[in-house]
Amino acid sequence: MALVQAVRERFRRYHPQIEGLLFGLSLLGVLTVVHLFIQQNRGFEDGCTGFATLDSASFAFNCAAVTTGPGSELLGVSNIVWGFGFYLAVAVLTVIVFWVGIEVREWVQGTRTILLTGGVLYSGYLTYLQVGTLEVVCLLCFASALIATLLLGAQIATLVASSSSTDPSMSSRLAKRQIALFVYLIAAMIVLVGADVVYFDGFNLSQATSAIAASAERPSGNAQCELDTTKAPVGENGASLVNFQDITKGSAESGVTVVEYFDPNCPHCKDFHQVMKQLVEAHSNDVRFVYKPFALGRSSLPEIQALYVAAQSGKFSEMLDAQYERQGRSGITMSDLRSIASEIGMDPDVVSNRVEQNQYLDQALQVAKRGKEIGIDSTPTVLVNGHFVQSRSLECMNTFIEQAQADDLGGTASK
Structure with a gap:
């Protein structure tokens, strides 16, 4: 009981730097998944990341194989969709941790801990499938697994962080600073996603236009x-x-x-x-x-x-x-x-x-x-x-x- 009480007490505290890191990493995860989705719709024509064509004789890196092969779906839903929902949920929970009072905060922190643990375990399983079964690696999937691991590490850090770096309540100055940080990070993510779509022509707009014109004939x-x-x-x-x-x-x-x-x-x-x-x-x-x-x-x-x-x-x-x-x-x-x-x-x-x-x-x-x-x-x-x-x-x-x-x-x- 003493251990449980200690964990609950630490979950009630707010760590501005760690929470900012959690929010930033979750948005980075969203950006990674969106980029993966764009590249998948482009058929990975320039490799996993979209910036280099894969060696045609090599099987080492093959995002197409990973995103269509064994383990590419869970309950009939693509892992890309699950990944997007996972990172979005972490971001939302991080905002809730900031917004709610200390009584509710401990439950939100607990929920986020469970979500991150499950995400890391599933990412580990998918990495095992890539390396052990498919024997190919999706670079963007690996990056997503790394981000999930860092998120869990940051969550664990909230349990071991010094109490001097926490604020059990919430000062007006801290609240404004955190809100500003959240807004800046969201704006940065929107700009980067937009740039990603524009740079890679999103879903090949010009080609889609040609296809529409051809179909009309x-x-x-x-x-x-x-x-x-x-x-x-x-x-x-x-x-x-x-x-x-x-x-x-x-x-x-x-x-x-x-x-x-x-x-x-x-x-x-x-x-x-x-x-x-x-x-x-x-x-x-x-x-x-x-x-x-x-x-x-x-x-x-x-x-x-x-x-x-x-x-x-x-x-x-x-x-x-x-x-x-x-x-x-x-x-x-x-x-x-x-x-x-x-x-x-x-x-x-x-x-x-x-x-x-x-x-x-x-x-x-x-x-x-x-x-x-x-x-x-x-x-x-x-x-x-x-x-x-x-x-x-x-x-x-x-x-x-x-x-x-x-x-x-x-x-x-x-x-």
Whole structure:
């Protein structure tokens, strides 16, 4: 009881410097999350931070993989949204700590302590997923985890700070000074967020305007089926992407080629897989479908190699279906791959030996390298006759195929 009483007493005191630090760090967290959101909407075309293009041969830093891979959502909500709410809540609680009386302050301090502890624990878990499972790092996510840790450290500091640096009540001079500090920090954050949006064109306003203009020229029946006009089409109707090592289905003589870049650990790829299966069934005689396993992180490379091994035995579809069925936050282990091989009628030893010997590693890396060269940084990415697809519903995919068959899909290819 004595310890609890001591903690409550310290929570009742107000530490101007520490509270100012807490408020500033929480707004810095908001700015970091907003910047991450902007870069995600830009497709991380210039890397995680937006200031440097990532090495196309490196998997060390890959925000796209982290923000779309295992652990990217909690209860169906993006971690970016959770992060924004977390930092905003800390900022609001910090203002409340300043505003309320000492009786209420201890409860607000306790709430903030619990929130920060939970935030740090969850950030630690996400960092573990990045390093241990995905084997890639999102720099902005790591920065957010560091800010959360500093916030908790500052909160702990309120418990150990000397009483000489506190004010149990609130003098008029201190109140005015803190209000001014809060206002200045909020103004600075608004200016920085605005500058961030303007510098990076926010959501590519000029490109969005072009897309709106283009859509206005299309028939109203296809108004919701959009190509991705932010990326230039690939030359030769996408044929330059296809080689003899690729996994294909459908008609090799077709004039229409659908290419899918996917990662077996990507939840959105798992959803789109059902669309692809229906497309293959409906257009097996008049469309060539090309499957390009695209590793968002090194943890996907064993699974991708297993897909190539299965394709050699005519078991690609069975292997991919089983991998998607086992998809989870921790990825698929070699033991899982051996079990899948047994289930689909393959020799587990052959699969594991070929994967462990990295027989298809170069092929997987070349697919990733070429994909990044044409602007692919997330999955699933789908191209129809070299044109990047934005709307991937079954109805829209059928529309794009019909337009390609009529030679009426998009403009002139430039790559």
